[in-house]
Amino acid sequence: MKKLNHIIESQQFDKELLEYIFSLADSMKSDHSQHQIKGKILATLFYEPSTRTRLSFESAMLQLGGNVLSTESAKEFSSFSKGESLEDTIKVTSGYADIIALRHFDIGAAKRAALVSDKPIINAGDGAGQHPTQALLDLYTIQNHFKSINDMTICLVGDLRYGRTVRSLCYLLGRFYKPRILFVAPKICEMAEDIRQFLTKNGVHWEKMDFETAIEEADCIYMTRIQKERFLDMGRYSQAINKFKIDNSILPTIKPGAIVLHPLPRESEIHPEVDDDPRMIYFEQAQNGVWIRMAIIHLLLSSSN
Amino acid sequence: MKKLNHIIESQQFDKELLEYIFSLADSMKSDHSQHQIKGKILATLFYEPSTRTRLSFESAMLQLGGNVLSTESAKEFSSFSKGESLEDTIKVTSGYADIIALRHFDIGAAKRAALVSDKPIINAGDGAGQHPTQALLDLYTIQNHFKSINDMTICLVGDLRYGRTVRSLCYLLGRFYKPRILFVAPKICEMAEDIRQFLTKNGVHWEKMDFETAIEEADCIYMTRIQKERFLDMGRYSQAINKFKIDNSILPTIKPGAIVLHPLPRESEIHPEVDDDPRMIYFEQAQNGVWIRMAIIHLLLSSSN
């Protein structure tokens, strides 16, 4: 297995590495007392606030027995506001910590950081770019429920055009597995051409479908939030959020063995009244983020020794 | 003793539990090396900033050998600002931490959180509602100085109408002890009818009194801040804060064995010139908050195992 220095983008994973990370995550979940990295320090360097992601990384580090240097928000970043470059901040922070989780508003920020850092960088989201640990935890969650992803029908619902998560997931699915993929989206935020071509080139069957039919056929339904800002016409927005929505009335049409995912936070696209249905596994999915991040941190710190 | 899942409101304590918590707090103060809960994680989830309370909880957890996930302010809460419900945030956070201290601006928020959380919730203040650990530390501080609360005269001064602390204190005093209670307050923020009726029903003698007389009779003087916002007439406000005030000139009229408490922060109601008087124990009271919170966290984590 090739040496892993940083986690920057989904493209850097090969199947061997994915499987290794997933098995490490399994082992984190069952008993992480053997994977302690006492004395190591993670810095969460967040140029835009994302409390959920930050806490997930920090919980992972603490459960590994390590420590955390935490920054909530770039607005507090006095050096940054004094015009310091990302590169300088990274060089200084890598003198304070053993590993850095970076959240930034610019595409490519994590790659730039990795170029100047002598400590491992984890991309915790770079603008409209990548968020590779989210893609990993999504895939990990699906794989935990199905023996063969190849034989599945996976339905992606909501903002497919701008949603970082569904784009990354399609990338990993297309590269390493061959499921059937159904796209369900309002016209204004349909899956972009690049991903569709990528899937076709990789021999993955995909098709656009209406919500009701897709829901009935899917083994995995991946819901995402539809963002108001995408719509010029508020009537269309209301139509969209009323259409692509899981509530009690929809439950009987979902397959018995299916699973429903959501990267969270959700708005009205999944009604809380369905939370107790065992097919709704979005909170399990969020929890999986901790095991995946423990695996990633552990892997990077082992590699860098 | 009944199993303790969450700490939500003063009403949930019975006398046996109170005494158990106080004895546990004593033991935290004298030697907490035997009460370590290594590897456990406390999340401080503060939807409104309260640095003092947050640090008190975090210090308690760290002294127990545990770790902390910290959020300073709801404004940073990106998920929250994206419209996530408190319930969803709690469900996700309970996947990251072993226990959650929640501060929220809405009455009843802690109760709602407890309903969906599989980890213990501690109410660290819910709007104008409850702040049970403050009530516990107040009572603990009084009890540390007097053998029998029943025989005491306790004088409450300041904003009695809206003050969460004095209301909760009255509740616990009325339910479990029978001291004599003196109310000293400007007309506009006198103790509300519900608490007065509650005390009467429980056979507790209470009366309104002027500041000078009350100060002379009290064994315990509980001062609180009078808030400008309550007053329409600024002249009345100035009158009030000049009247209910402990400074050097007042000291001789306070009983030799009396104690003076304040939940802090204070403004002009206690002049710093009296701080060295041994009867002024508000900083001891603040410190007691750490022992009480250590006891509470330890108790909840033991119960949940």
Next chain:
Amino acid sequence: MKKLNHIIESQQFDKELLEYIFSLADSMKSDHSQHQIKGKILATLFYEPSTRTRLSFESAMLQLGGNVLSTESAKEFSSFSKGESLEDTIKVTSGYADIIALRHFDIGAAKRAALVSDKPIINAGDGAGQHPTQALLDLYTIQNHFKSINDMTICLVGDLRYGRTVRSLCYLLGRFYKPRILFVAPKICEMAEDIRQFLTKNGVHWEKMDFETAIEEADCIYMTRIQKERFLDMGRYSQAINKFKIDNSILPTIKPGAIVLHPLPRESEIHPEVDDDPRMIYFEQAQNGVWIRMAIIHLLLSSSN
């Protein structure tokens, strides 16, 4: 060696203490496993944000095996915004932590804090006043590269009038060493009279010099940021920042064995294109801040036992 209770200002160091701190910092750098202070708590109490300094202190504490209570910004400080005095905040915080690093916007704040605290206070910058750990790390960095500071020529460039760092450095250099000092600054921010007189009285040779000549003669070049706000005339400002600037074109004129320092963050006064030149040691200098702060924290906590 005299007992050390607090670190407030550069004036409190004598040469014996400086050398002891530096040797302790050396030992922190090479192997700090023998200097662990498990279970101790550092509170970083920052009334103005300074992420870099805060993280440096927190990293130091974590590497010593201790724990951290962290406050990012005074704006969150509810008690403070309710009008609480610094003294009260310190008294309460000293009940939560074993040692406090205080950053404040008022000159003299750390001294006031030390007067009421029964736990060690470290001044992490008090307005235009002092920032003693920065002065220590600067001196430590210079001493690591030169056997005898007495024989050196040290050139200070930039905002010498208002720069807290260069003023403190001059103080320590003048008191304990006798290097030759060159001042290079725009007219509007030349080194103030008090420091110049202090140096003269202590027999330190100093002179004003133009940038080009000074750069050629210096063994140590200490660059600082020139702040726009000092200038009324923006033309003059542009002139200044274009003149006092290290880039590739300047490199050949710097002595082979010289070192270039900068307290960071930098703006245009040092171009990133020179970062790989081994004489550019500002990132090493930032890293030294951690060893120095570990030494300081360890020293204070040992003294206070």
